[in-house]
Amino acid sequence: MFQPLTLMLGLRYAGARGRRSFASFVSGFSTIGILLGVAALMLVSSVMNGFEQQLKDNLLGVIPHALVTNDARRLNMPAEQAGQLAHVPGVVASSPFISAEAMVQGPAALTGAELYGVDPANPADRLLNMLDEQTLGYFRDLPYGLVMGAGLARELGVSPGDKIRLTVTEGSRFTPLGRVPSQRLFTLVGTFATGQDVDRQVVLTRLEDAGRLLRYRPEQVSGLRLWLADPFQVDKLPALDNGLRYETWQHSRGELFQAVAMEKRLMSLMLALIILVAAFNILSAMVMVVTDKEAEIAMLQTLGLSRARVMAVFMIQGGFSGVLGSLLGFGLGLLLTLNLDAVLNVLGINFYSSAGGSQLPVLLNSAQLVIILFSTLALCVLASLYPAWRASRVQPAEALRYE
Numbered sequence: 001m002f003q004p005l006t007l008m009l010g011l012r013y014a015g016a017r018g019r020r021s022f023a024s025f026v027s028g029f030s031t032i033g034i035l036l037g038v039a040a041l042m043l044v045s046s047v048m049n050g051f052e053q054q055l056k057d058n059l060l061g062v063i064p065h066a067l068v069t070n071d072a073r074r075l076n077m078p079a080e081q082a083g084q085l086a087h088v089p090g091v092v093a094s095s096p097f098i099s100a101e102a103m104v105q106g107p108a109a110l111t112g113a114e115l116y117g118v119d120p121a122n123p124a125d126r127l128l129n130m131l132d133e134q135t136l137g138y139f140r141d142l143p144y145g146l147v148m149g150a151g152l153a154r155e156l157g158v159s160p161g162d163k164i165r166l167t168v169t170e171g172s173r174f175t176p177l178g179r180v181p182s183q184r185l186f187t188l189v190g191t192f193a194t195g196q197d198v199d200r201q202v203v204l205t206r207l208e209d210a211g212r213l214l215r216y217r218p219e220q221v222s223g224l225r226l227w228l229a230d231p232f233q234v235d236k237l238p239a240l241d242n243g244l245r246y247e248t249w250q251h252s253r254g255e256l257f258q259a260v261a262m263e264k265r266l267m268s269l270m271l272a273l274i275i276l277v278a279a280f281n282i283l284s285a286m287v288m289v290v291t292d293k294e295a296e297i298a299m300l301q302t303l304g305l306s307r308a309r310v311m312a313v314f315m316i317q318g319g320f321s322g323v324l325g326s327l328l329g330f331g332l333g334l335l336l337t338l339n340l341d342a343v344l345n346v347l348g349i350n351f352y353s354s355a356g357g358s359q360l361p362v363l364l365n366s367a368q369l370v371i372i373l374f375s376t377l378a379l380c381v382l383a384s385l386y387p388a389w390r391a392s393r394v395q396p397a398e399a400l401r402y403e
Contacts, residue, residue, distance in 0.1 A: 041372055048267060050363040070223070090237075094224050095225050102168045119207050127198075130193070140206070142189060149192060166213065314392075
């Protein structure tokens with residue numbers, strides 16, 4: 001622990017820069033730079049965390065986190081596989097499905113979509129949970145009922161109650177006229193809206209109706225859909241046997257989350273450079289102070305102050321600017337982050353349209369905030385190390401020769 005004399009001298013040098021007012025100017029702006037850098041890094045990191053969490057909830061909440069299937073996409077014993085996966089830690093639900101690429105035809109247009117045959121009684125299917133009780137009842141009880149995204153329904157120009165023709169190449173028949181794809185009229189019973197591209201890509205029907213359309217054998221499905229407690233833990237799923245494999249959300253949506261993560265890292269790196277520049281300013285200001293105070297350092301050494309304590313004096317001086325800037329920046333960043341929407345309203349800035357909601361998503365990560373604070377403090381201490389070492393190497397005889 002520093003001696004009281006060492007602490008007093010360090011704080012005195014931190015508050016008064018002597019004849020070199022430029023050193024005081026640089027040190028002051030270094031403190032402001034660290035303050036703004038820490039606050040901006042906390043604010044941007046929290047907003048990016050919020051966007052990532054919002055994307056995770058909105059997108060990964062409405063699609064299965066993993067599919068269990070094989071190369072032929074024909075699973076003959078789904079109940080057995082579901083029973084094995086039910087005991088896997090992290091798996092909260094599983095359900096059989098049948099899938100195929102389909103052409104969907106309405107009065108206004110013809111387009112492609114992903115057809116999924118699903119179990120209407122599955123409580124983990126968030127797309128079905130978006131339907132009201134009456135619509136879900138129609139979907140569960142009406143033969144060849146269909147549910148699709150609101151965006152796809154607008155494109156086809158259909159509404160609940162309309163007939164829609166589904167055509168699939170899988171399950172096609174050979175006739176004297178050639179190969180004829182399997183097709184059938186379905187009744188649209190409802191739509192869902194997630195705000196994601198799923199609204200323009202997916203149509204849902206009952207498992208047995210999809211099986212009949214695709215000519216699956218009884219009890220035969222394309223695979224199992226899995227929902228996990230944490231979608232980012234799909235890599236920890238156990239290995240499968242009997243030629244089965246996983247198709248996780250990372251295969252279809254992973255690039256989007258990788259882009260968000262990369263953008264967050266780049267933004268953090270750019271803001272961290274502000275703190276780095278401020279730390280270098282502390283270093284340069286301290287070098288000027290040490291040069292200005294050489295005579296005083298020499299007199300302190302002749303009075304018995306050891307080199308280690310001289311070094312401690314200037315470590316305290318340099319660390320004072322870093323600690324002050326870091327703590328003030330941490331407090332300012334926390335205040336802005338917790339009241340971001342109110343601050344934006346006062347400034348007349350509106351990001352709500354780009355955020356896709358009524359307010360900007362903000363998620364404070366305590367571990368991340370602690371890393372930002374202590375990394376900044378460590379950087380400021382390291383920036384003070386060389387000037388303090390240089391002060392401890394001052395030779396009294398040389399410094400006092402011309403005094």
